[in-house]
Amino acid sequence: MKKIIYLLPFLVTNFYFSQSTVLHNLNHSRLMSQAVNKIGVNELADNEYEGSPFLEKQFLPSTIKGEKGTYLLRYNIYNDEIILKQEDQYFKIPKEGIEYINIDNRYIIRLINGTYYIQSSSEKNNLTIVRKEEVKFTQGKAAENTYDQSRASRFSSAKPDYFLYNSENKTLTPLKAEAIKKIFPQKEADLDVFFRKNKLKKTEDFNALLEVLTK
Numbered sequence: 001m002k003k004i005i006y007l008l009p010f011l012v013t014n015f016y017f018s019q020s021t022v023l024h025n026l027n028h029s030r031l032m033s034q035a036v037n038k039i040g041v042n043e044l045a046d047n048e049y050e051g052s053p054f055l056e057k058q059f060l061p062s063t064i065k066g067e068k069g070t071y072l073l074r075y076n077i078y079n080d081e082i083i084l085k086q087e088d089q090y091f092k093i094p095k096e097g098i099e100y101i102n103i104d105n106r107y108i109i110r111l112i113n114g115t116y117y118i119q120s121s122s123e124k125n126n127l128t129i130v131r132k133e134e135v136k137f138t139q140g141k142a143a144e145n146t147y148d149q150s151r152a153s154r155f156s157s158a159k160p161d162y163f164l165y166n167s168e169n170k171t172l173t174p175l176k177a178e179a180i181k182k183i184f185p186q187k188e189a190d191l192d193v194f195f196r197k198n199k200l201k202k203t204e205d206f207n208a209l210l211e212v213l214t215k
Contacts, residue, residue: 051155053078053135055118059085060104066097073101075109078135078155080116082109112165112172121206125214126168129175129206134158162200164213175200184213 055075062073072085073093082093082101093101098111100119108119110130117130140153162175173179177195181188194212198205 049140049153049155051135051157053137053155055107055109055133056103059083060106062101062103064093064101065099073103075103075107075116077133078137082116110165113170117163117165117172118160120162121203121210123167124207124210126166127210127213128165128167129162129209130165130172131160131162133160164209180209180213187213 053076055077057074059072059074061070063070074083074085075081076083084091084093095111095114100108100110102108110117110119112130115132117132119128120131121129135155135157138154138156141151163172164175164180165172173183177191181191184191190212194209198208200206200209
């Protein structure tokens with residue numbers, strides 16, 4: 001069963017909570033709830049499933065843009081939530097005021113229009129490539145008789161969607177040749193050549209596209 005735990009204004013913890021929007025909300029209970037259900041599926045506890053709803057299962061040292069300090073965070077893709085671990089308690093980070101989160105210097109998680117996306121390229125002239133990961137959940141099933149087999153609940157990853165993100169005007173454009181050429185008509189010839197030679201499968205390909213768009 002889920003519980004709500006309200007934080008006292010002055011918790012003594014190993015983390016420093018600044019008075020900016022994001023962690024001010026955390027420290028004063030607004031829009032924060034105790035994330036006892038860390039998975040995002042009712043009645044399903046940690047490790048009672050196959051697969052994973054998380055970007056990384058472990059809580060990793062992370063930083064939040066505009067905040068001081070390092071926090072143990074984990075991204076729940078299925079529930080689209082960033083969870084903070086504080087000793088033996090877990091809290092959902094409020095999305096208000098978030099621009100991006102750096103998880104273990106391995107992932108940049110950007111909040112775009114209320115949804116988290118993972119940065120998949122460098123950033124050049126306010127442009128970057130981001131992807132939206134998706135995890136699907138299949139409910140487990142108990143064996144109904146001796147001839148039947150039980151089935152564990154399972155999380156499975158789906159193919160992510162990729163977008164060109166403009167951080168200046170907060171717009172997302174599907175990473176498709178025709179969609180990109182539509183917003184960069186002056187680059188159409190260069191883009192035709194680029195898309196004939198590149199399949200956009202890895203970071204180097206995404207960075208090469210940014211070079212074409214910004215040169």
